[in-house]
Amino acid sequence: MATFKEQEFRGLVPLKDHDPELFDLIEQEKSRQWRSLELIASENFTSRAVIECLGSALTNKYAEGLPHARYYGGNEVVDQIEELCQKRALQAYGLDPEKWGVNVQPYSGSPANFAVYTGLLKPHDRIMGLDLPSGGHLTHGFYTYSKKENTRKAVSATSVYFESLPYRVHPETGYIDYDQLERDASLFKPAMIVAGFSAYPRDLDYERFRQICDANGALLMMDMAHISGLIAAGELKSPFDLCDVVTTTTHKSLRGPRAGMIFFRKDERGFEGKINQAVFPALQGGPHEHQIAGVATQLKEVLTPEFKVYAQQVKKNAQALANKLTSLGYSMASGGTENHLVLWDLKPQGLTGSKFEKICDAACITLNKNCVPGDRSAVTPGGVRIGAPALTTRKMVEADFEQIAMFLDECAKIALKLQEKSGPKLKDFVALLDGNEEVAALKKKVNDFATSFPMPGFDPKEMKYQDPSGPPSSA
Structure with a gap:
């Protein structure tokens, strides 16, 4: 048997030679994407620049912690990349860095949402989000009823660890029933109301959400994952004027890699420390800096007239x-x-x-x-x-x-x-x-x-x- 020194060095062998089976499957997927009509609302095609970031040497680096406060050494370059992403994220939505902060480390939208709940709520606090059959997302809280077991079933972790009551669209108009939301919130007294959706074809009434939250002492969180690109471009109303926290994915209408971000107000409530602590070390390990670089380069594109x-x-x-x-x-x-x-x-x-x-x-x-x-x-x-x-x-x-x-x-x-x-x-x-x-x-x-x-x-x-x-x- 060859010694370690005598073994072939395979660190520079391309995938097509290293693993022809997997290479072929990837080529089949490329073919499928090219010859198909991709109409899934939560999907997009990202750029070669983003893909280059995802396949870069940044995938090798552990960077637990925040820029300039890491648990490992060797992060002097990674710190610059993450800070660049944060800067561009705030610029993309016209946010004053004195009033808003952003965490760009969430692996995707669902972890971003759960980090907000973990940081700002207590176990069993009450949440209201759009019902899944009305176009909401699982992470906004969803229960179903099991006839077989004759019991209520919490489908998402949000409903396992927090008490959730959904609001719905009106069955005749298809629009969110804000009047019913107002009535239910006055009885349920949620700690947080979640705006946002995964399947709702209209814009949102942030003023009405804010009024309902203020009347019940609730925080207002917006999950803009689906429409973040349209918001950045000024094509839909901005949630930042009225919301306390805003989360998003980066791969839908924003057209970047699969990742997530959390925007939070900087004020006396201390959201910054609570949310950063929830992301790491509470819920995640080391951030995926190759993803963060991909987000950063896509946000550069988002800032252009072409976007x-x-x-x-x-x-x-x-x-x-x-x-x-x-x-x-x-x-x-x-x-x-x-x-x-x-x-x-x-x-x-x-x-x-x-x-x-x-x-x-x-x-x-x-x-x-x-x-x-x-x-x-x-x-x-x-x-x-x-x-x-x-x-x-x-x-x-x-x-x-x-x-x-x-x-x-x-x-x-x-x-x-x-x-x-x-x-x-x-x-x-x-x-x-x-x-x-x-x-x-x-x-x-x-x-x-x-x-x-x-x-x-x-x-x-x-x-x-x-x-x-x-x-x-x-x-």
């Missing part, structure tokens, strides 16, 4: 999609959209969101099943959520989104035909997708359409699989 034009186009594209689907006879929750996403109610067509998601997948259109107003269960939702950020990044405009609406219309019509044969069960419906000629023909049209647009982050000409129809089945 504002992008954010404007995201809204235009979402509205074009909603208007076209409406003109085709379909129903949009709340009657349309004023942000980056559309909620399509499929109940009038007799389709479930689950079936529609599956047929879209088969045609290389990626979206997700989602609750719409009137739904009682997130397991069998009556609609789908469709987002514009990713395909806007690929330079698609209103006319392109109108064409996408036509593809979706075709999916719905094929789905109804298949459902007549399959009956109500999802597994029977899915079984009919494989080999269906209409689905295959639609998939080819989608592939040809998608591959005619540029691809951020990597050059399709350099991919292993460059056929618009995808890798061979044996890949």
